Structures are given as structure tokens and as C-alpha cells.
Amino acid sequence: MNRIExxxxxxxxxAWLLERLGAMSEDELTTPRTFSEHDAESRWSFADHFVHTTLIEQNWNAMFRRHVGGDQGLAPRLNSDGSQQTMEEIMASIHGWTEEWKGEHNGKPFAELVRIGQAVRADTIALLAELSDDDLASKIPGAPWSDGTVGGIMAANADHGRMHYGWAEEDPVGAAHSH
Structure with a gap:
């Protein structure tokens, strides 16, 4: 994808996501919808799914900066003995991390979650302006998202929000989903 796209x-x-979530009452935004993949006692609301996408976008921006700065963008995930983590171990760690973020933002008004997301999105747009076309087209070794390029992964932030909205909308009883 090019920078305009x-x-x-x-x-x-x-805008699509904010229009839908912004039209909901506080009760609709905060009613538990899906089961957490980390804590069997925890449930995620529309607001929780929304703030989750902010955390991932923030993390991806840091990954992009490491990558274009010459460092390893996507660091290997290792066990304490130095062995490579399995995908199951990686996902368990990610689910714990996102559950902690959810907990940090639980109970905040939706407008505050939007403000937090705006700061991260502003950083994403600023980063997009800073990156060269070659940077956007460069592949991050081992990145499993989109086409693996900085630009493709950056654009996937949009898909991530729609995906989580869909899970919360379609699954009010809470079957587990991968974040």
C-alpha cells in the first residue's frame, strides 16, 4: 500500500468505528460481551475491545521505529532457558499483557479511551509522514500481519478495530477469539 491508501x-x-461506538450508551459500551482469552473470570466489552486496539497500535509503532532504525523490529520471544517460545506460549503472554492493559483502563469513560486512542493514532499518522516509501515497503522479518511490510501492517490497524468490533457485536455470550 502507498502512503495515501x-x-x-x-x-x-x-471514523467508522467511532461512529458506531460513539452512538452507543455507556451501558452498551461497557456490558460484557466476550470471554477473555487470559482470565476465565474476565469478560470484554466493546470499550475493552476498543482500548485493546490502541495498545496494539502503540506497540506496532514502536516495532516500526525499531525496524527502520536498524534494530530488530520483531524481537524473538524466548523462554528463560533461551529456547524459542511456542506459538501457544507467545499467545498466552500476549493475552496476559492485553488483559493487564484492559484492567488499567477499566471504568474509564469512553471519551477518555478515545483520547488515549487519538494520541496513539496521531503518533501513527506522524510516523507515516516521517517514513520514506522504501521504509513503508520494507518487510519486518518474522512479522505475521498483513504482507509483513511496515505499510501493510500499519494499515492493518484499521482491520484490527473492525475485527474486534465484529467479535463484540456477534458474540454476546463470549466464545473466545484470538486478539
């Missing part, structure tokens, strides 16, 4: 996608999908 990336910006259009990011803005269009963010």
Missing part, C-alpha cells in the same frame, strides 16, 4: 484506510476505518 494507508492514510485513507486508517482515517476511514477509525
Amino acid at each position: 494507508i492514510e485513507i484506510k486508517l482515517n476511514r476505518d477509525r
